[in-house]
Amino acid sequence: MTVQLDAPRAPVSGGPRQRHLPGEEGLWVFILGDLLMFGVFFGVLVVSRAKDVVVFAEAQAHLHVELGLLNTVFLLTGSWFVARGMQALKARSPRRTAWFVAALGTALAFATVKVLEYSLLISEGQTPADNDFFMYYFVFTGIHLAHLVIGAVFLTILVTIARRPQLTKGRFRLAECGAVYWHMVDMLWLVLFPLLYVVR
Amino acid sequence: MARKVQIVCASMGFAFVVVLFGGIIVAGMLPPFSPSAGAEEVAAWYQDNTNGIRFGMVLMMFGALMTAPWGALLAAHIKKVEGEFTPLTYTFLAATAAGCVAIFMPVMIFSAAAFRPERSAEITQTLNDMAWIPFIMNGPPAITQAIVLGAAILMDKRARPAFPRWAGYYNFWVGFGFLPACILLYFKSGPFAWNGVLSFWLAAVVFGTWFITMSILMLRALPEREERPETADDELILAAQ
Numbered sequence: 001m002t003v004q005l006d007a008p009r010a011p012v013s014g015g016p017r018q019r020h021l022p023g024e025e026g027l028w029v030f031i032l033g034d035l036l037m038f039g040v041f042f043g044v045l046v047v048s049r050a051k052d053v054v055v056f057a058e059a060q061a062h063l064h065v066e067l068g069l070l071n072t073v074f075l076l077t078g079s080w081f082v083a084r085g086m087q088a089l090k091a092r093s094p095r096r097t098a099w100f101v102a103a104l105g106t107a108l109a110f111a112t113v114k115v116l117e118y119s120l121l122i123s124e125g126q127t128p129a130d131n132d133f134f135m136y137y138f139v140f141t142g143i144h145l146a147h148l149v150i151g152a153v154f155l156t157i158l159v160t161i162a163r164r165p166q167l168t169k170g171r172f173r174l175a176e177c178g179a180v181y182w183h184m185v186d187m188l189w190l191v192l193f194p195l196l197y198v199v200r
Numbered sequence: 201m202a203r204k205v206q207i208v209c210a211s212m213g214f215a216f217v218v219v220l221f222g223g224i225i226v227a228g229m230l231p232p233f234s235p236s237a238g239a240e241e242v243a244a245w246y247q248d249n250t251n252g253i254r255f256g257m258v259l260m261m262f263g264a265l266m267t268a269p270w271g272a273l274l275a276a277h278i279k280k281v282e283g284e285f286t287p288l289t290y291t292f293l294a295a296t297a298a299g300c301v302a303i304f305m306p307v308m309i310f311s312a313a314a315f316r317p318e319r320s321a322e323i324t325q326t327l328n329d330m331a332w333i334p335f336i337m338n339g340p341p342a343i344t345q346a347i348v349l350g351a352a353i354l355m356d357k358r359a360r361p362a363f364p365r366w367a368g369y370y371n372f373w374v375g376f377g378f379l380p381a382c383i384l385l386y387f388k389s390g391p392f393a394w395n396g397v398l399s400f401w402l403a404a405v406v407f408g409t410w411f412i413t414m415s416i417l418m419l420r421a422l423p424e425r426e427e428r429p430e431t432a433d434d435e436l437i438l439a440a441q
Contacts, residue, residue: 026366033373040402044391132390139383139392 023177031184034147038188041143045136045195052132057200059133062126067117068197071110072189078106079186082158082179089162089175097162100155103182107152114145137196144185144192151185154178206422209273212266213415217408219263220303227256227310232395235332236388242328243321246314253314257307264303270411271296271345273418277362278352288348295344302338306331333385336394339378342407346375349414362421370413377406 021028049056085099118138121127128138158178161171224230228249233242246253275296279289313327350371353363380391380398387393394400 024365026364026369028369029366030369030373033370034376037373037377037402040398044397048390128386135387135390135392139380143379 023180024173027177027180031180034184035188038191041140042191042195045140048132048136049199055131056133059126059131059137060197060200062121062124063137063197064117064120065197067113067120068193071113072193074106074110074113075186075189078103078110079183081106082155082182085158085162086175086179089167089172092167097159100158100162104152104155104159107148107155110148111145111152114141140192141196144188147185147188151182154181203423203425206273207419209269210415210418210422212268212270213411213418216263216266216270217411219259219266221404221408223256223259223263225256226259227253229253229256232336232400233328233332234389234395235329235384235393239321239325243317243319243324246317246324246328250314250317253310257311257314260307261304261311264300264307267296267299267303267411270415271299274345274349274414277418277421278349280362281352281356281358288352292345292348292352295341295348298341299338299345302334302341306335306338310335332394336381336399336403337384339381339403342410343375343378346371346378346410350375363417367413367417371410374406374410378403 081099081103085096085103087093088096088099121134126134128135155178158175161167161175164171221230228245233245237245271292275289275292278292279286282288309327309331313324313331317324350368353361353368353371354365356362381394381400381403383392384394384396384399387396387399389396391397392399
């Protein structure tokens with residue numbers, strides 16, 4: 001059983017502790033690229049808002065802030081579950097699978113609330129075609145939801161990795177990639193939520 | 201010889217970017233024509249730029265096919281990863297062919313629109329829509345190429361893989377970059393319209409840099425130069441003075 005999972009290539013004698021990048025270097029090309037793309041989304045949103053402050057404020061009042069807040073809580077809890085799960089995975093704790101199953105639960109809860117929120121808005125007569133605010137709201141939260149669905153697939157992989165009695169270097173690396181991706185989904189929402197629901 | 205063929209195929213990515221975007225600029229399509237323009241305005245644009253558009257389209261027509269050797273070399277690399285049983289290679293090739301068409305087809309319609317610009321304005325506008333919409337909305341071939349290539353790069357377990365692993369993740373990201381354009385049918389203005397920040401500019405930058413990046417990576421993955429057995433062509437005709 002590998003003990004040195006955290007720093008696979010750590011020097012044997014007392015050199016400085018090697019820095020460990022979770023997952024693998026290449027994954028961060030994707031993570032930073034995706035953050036860059038969402039950065040463009042956020043920029044577009046802020047610029048359009050500045051052009052049409054009144055319409056944006058009026059439309060924003062129709063959003064269900066409490067549902068958005070609930071979803072924020074789900075994602076934050078989910079990230080914590082994943083972090084605990086990764087610790088448990090390294091420590092070979094018997095509860096490691098449970099943490100990831102719980103995280104998967106928060107992902108499903110988020111998706112359920114989001115779909116409920118969409119249908120509420122549409123039944124109240126707010127559609128993407130109404131104004132720029134709702135166009136951005138539906139498109140950006142929709143793209144985020146697509147990321148979350150991919151994240152849920154990753155969490156499922158994490159569950160299967162955790163369930164195996166043996167942990168290999170390759171599987172641990174894959175698990176770290178999944179965890180990093182999940183934290184990214186969480187982080188994007190933490191910018192998207194205030195930008196859409198709260199900023200006035 | 202194989203090495204030279206690889207150099208040509210890989211370099212087609214550079215040539216493609218120069219010729220495609222060169223054609224777009226010559227045709228006066230940068231920045232793109234707004235989808236919210238009226239029929240008269242569209243017709244006037246074709247009447248005022250007729251020859252520029254025609255020449256630009258000839259360039260873009262050849263540009264479209266430059267993606268074929270570029271994609272073929274990538275497919276050959278994917279085949280090396282897959283071994284004998286090669287579904288990813290075939291998927292990549294099919295998507296590459298679709299990618300050629302995705303550029304070629306709208307270019308043909310732009311050409312038809314610029315052929316008789318004096319016709320009634322509504323018809324020109326229809327042709328203009330028929331060309332711009334597929335030209336920008338045609339993400340799926342490239343998305344398929346990017347995902348298949350990304351997967352193959354990450355699957356490469358050889359001691360000396362052709363491409364660095366970051367390139368696999370980079371390709372996944374490229375696939376995401378082409379997604380916003382898929383909803384342009386709903387918009388005649390704003391960032392998702394066919395001339396918008398996300399549908400056009402983001403996708404164009406990601407698309408162009410993707411071809412260049414993969415060209416560079418393919419050149420770096422060239423096989424070692426090897427000694428070739430002498431043939432009749434190597435026989436000296438003139439000795440050095």
